[in-house]
Amino acid sequence: MVYITEDMVRRRAEHNECEIFSLEEVSLHQQDIERIEHIDRWCRDLKILYLQNNLIPRIENVGRLKKLQYLNLALNNIEVIENLEGCESLQKLDLTVNFVGRLSSVESLQRNVHLTEMFLVGNPCAEFQGYRQYVVASLPRLQRLDGTEISRSERIRAAQGLEQVERRVREQENVYLKRRARETEEAQGKEAGEEKGNKERKAGFDGRWYTDINNTAPVLGENKENQEVKENRASPDLDDERREKEFWHTPCSFTPESRVEVHRHLEEKKKTKEKEREKKPKAPRTLITDKGRVMNVNEPKLDFALTEDEENNTIVLNLEVFRHMDSSLIDVDVQPTYARVIVKGKIFQMVLPAEVKPDSSTAQRSQTTGHLVLTMPRVEGEIKGTNIVPRPPRVCRSRRRPSEDNNS
Incomplete structure (x- = not known):
């Protein structure tokens, strides 16, 4: 409630x-x-x-x-x-x-x-x-x-x-009031019957309801096909599917009780899915492969801009985090070949175009936009990218020693 x-x-x-x-x-x-x-x-x-x-x-x-x-x-x-x-x-x-x-x-x-x-x-x-x-x-x-x-x-x-x-x-x-009294009585009887049925069934370790099979005697002479059919019928997934189909396809009057019943049913289904989600946590996202390749990841789905400042020999990453977000919810980790930013538990990772100095890198928030700006200096001696011009083919010619030419 x-x-x-x-x-x-x-x-x-x-x-x-x-x-x-x-x-x-x-x-x-x-x-x-x-x-x-x-x-x-x-x-x-x-x-x-x-x-x-x-x-x-x-x-x-x-x-x-x-x-x-x-x-x-x-x-x-x-x-x-x-x-x-x-x-x-x-x-x-x-x-x-x-x-x-x-x-x-x-x-x-x-x-x-x-x-x-x-x-x-x-x-x-x-x-x-x-x-x-x-x-x-x-x-x-x-x-x-x-x-x-x-x-x-x-x-x-x-x-x-x-x-x-x-x-x-x-x-x-x-x-109408007489009909409503009958509907209310039927709804109360139905609810009491469901409670009684739930008591007769037992809850398993996974939260599902199972029938008590301790009091059932085995029947001899059954072939394998009949046993497989019974196993399928006893399957909890099929049982849940059958009850779900019965719930939505059984005709009923539109009353306050039926409306509340539908709400309770949907809430129970939602809680069951949440429990299953908790039991089966999502596999962690791959940030670096087994071969050492760094992956680009943008879990928070933020806009960004990666630029190279040739004059200052730096690489600048402008990450558009939310303006009013507290900086304590942001964690920055700069490595020589990539930068990783965790925003409210979600990972943003970007492979850098050149090797940088992590110790000399800085992270600041813009006072006007709130964006996170990472300034990462390149490693000294890093070769800057330039346009490659094809060289003309080299002509091989035989060359003589100067002494030989003089003697001749």
């Missing part, structure tokens, strides 16, 4: 210098939050609150937010509209794609006199016959419902036939 923590809110208050008490807007969407808490005490000045795409089953702990103008609770598990009476400044409420089936709970918003826009599309109550008419008549100050403006004539018609619409809505609401 994910809780709303002070650190979570503070990390989303960078635009307010991480101060949460004077915060006017905060976005806590897609955090798998299962309960609204603490916000009404920490952020009293809040005007906009984004909580969409979480697992929140109930509206609570927002009554102290007197300045709240916009509350977004789309894509959650909310079934009843409640506990918003204290939000005196509320102007817009978004409950798109939730599980609100008790349409009569919209009457709790009658005290929110500034509420002018609301979204209930994608909820079970939006399928009720007379849904829009009932909401328009129950909230006379509402100006837009599900993105459509409420006209004056529509409001008059809604008020005229309210009694009949209200009776019809109550009947549909009761039918």
Whole structure:
């Protein structure tokens, strides 16, 4: 279960210098939050609150937010509209794609006199016959419902036939609530059955579930083919694959319980992959081959420039590290034939075009760009690269000694 923590809110208050008490807007969407808490005490000045795409089953702990103008609770598990009476400044409420089936709970918003826009599309109550008419008549100050403006004539018609619409809505609401009670009971029974099944199976050394074979008696007379088939069936990988296929292909109702079940399943799968990744660490990257060849590596994926300063007889490497990165996260190692820089644990290695002096090399950060500049002097006597001009072919001629020419 994910809780709303002070650190979570503070990390989303960078635009307010991480101060949460004077915060006017905060976005806590897609955090798998299962309960609204603490916000009404920490952020009293809040005007906009984004909580969409979480697992929140109930509206609570927002009554102290007197300045709240916009509350977004789309894509959650909310079934009843409640506990918003204290939000005196509320102007817009978004409950798109939730599980609100008790349409009569919209009457709790009658005290929110500034509420002018609301979204209930994608909820079970939006399928009720007379849904829009009932909401328009129950909230006379509402100006837009599900993105459509409420006209004056529509409001008059809604008020005229309210009694009949209200009776019809109550009947549909009761039918839905009975169905929801059955769905909740089935979900609880399914969860209890899964827990019982997990107890009957045993966890192996690798975290997988295996069937207890100690109580199974061996059957004689089986041929090798049947044994191989049974071994394949007992394979944990095939068993996991079969359960995964059953989970996604078994039909089920779209309910708050099924939505939470899918979330739990994905979280369990994610943790399993992380454990397997920890058991199988990545092979270390090859920096120098067995034959002594130095490899070029750029794990941090940084831009760089390698230049040769002919006047000062040096080689300069300009590595574009992040401007605000602390220099303590950078480690430099210069060798005669290559330079290695470790940036936040990631290796950058570059083969140099000429041999340099490691002891005389310097590493500095630019005060304007933050780039790392390595200045590496060449070794004395190092031959500088020049354009090679082809020499003309040499003509071989016989030569005499001067003494021989004089004697002749």
